[in-house]
Amino acid sequence: MADGWQLIHEDKHDETSPCSSFSSLRTSAAGHPGALSSSSSAQVFVSVRFGPPGLPIYAQPICPGPGYFWTPGYWAWNDDAGYYWVPGTWVVAPVGLLWTPGYWGWGGGFYAWHPGYWGPHVGFYGGAGFFGGEWRGGAFFYNAAVVRVDTVHVTNVYVNRSVVVNNESHVAFNGGEGGVTAHATAAEEAAARTAPGRSGSADSA
Numbered sequence: 001m002a003d004g005w006q007l008i009h010e011d012k013h014d015e016t017s018p019c020s021s022f023s024s025l026r027t028s029a030a031g032h033p034g035a036l037s038s039s040s041s042a043q044v045f046v047s048v049r050f051g052p053p054g055l056p057i058y059a060q061p062i063c064p065g066p067g068y069f070w071t072p073g074y075w076a077w078n079d080d081a082g083y084y085w086v087p088g089t090w091v092v093a094p095v096g097l098l099w100t101p102g103y104w105g106w107g108g109g110f111y112a113w114h115p116g117y118w119g120p121h122v123g124f125y126g127g128a129g130f131f132g133g134e135w136r137g138g139a140f141f142y143n144a145a146v147v148r149v150d151t152v153h154v155t156n157v158y159v160n161r162s163v164v165v166n167n168e169s170h171v172a173f174n175g176g177e178g179g180v181t182a183h184a185t186a187a188e189e190a191a192a193r194t195a196p197g198r199s200g201s202a203d204s205a
Helices: 186-194
Strands: 068-071 074-078 082-086 089-092 098-100 103-107 110-114 117-119 133-136 139-143
Touching (some): 068 098
Antiparallel strands (some): 068 089, 074 082, 103 110, 133 139
16 A cells, blocks of 8 residues: 655564465565566565554655656565555656555455555555656656755646545555455446556566
8 A cells, every 4th residue: 555755653563473374575666666577477465464564654755757657655575574664655657557556455354465566547555645746748747845846947737635635544555354344446447457568567568
């Protein structure tokens, strides 16, 4: 689920809770745009018995230039260390595509990781809400109400505060006890089905 950004914020979680991982996520690559090559298309299924900590709040780096897309940070899992934070980053966006972030969702007695993916439309990712901009022709326009941009060097900017979704609790998972209760809309389900390649890498788009 999408991260927050303002000031550093730390949350506690129950480190004594039992966990189960069907396949270890030992690097931050799974579910991160640009981290895997097109040849790394295998999905990694990860499930844990307790949900991730709250989303941290920190200062979002300013957009480095036109054509970059903000990909929110997320909690990854390692069998040795447990949950660990993978910071958000700016990546060069494939023209015409948008990044749907990965998220943790409850089901079948576990919290499972749903990897992110590139596609022409943003799909469901837990209900946190993140709409950083939109494509207009071959240019990406940034929503300054959501992302930090230098309007001197990046001129494709607009402001739309209606898409801002405030997650005051900073909950980082969907479903289960205390989780976000949002469900995918028909349009979001369609976005997942029509996305070109679901490997969670920028190169797979």
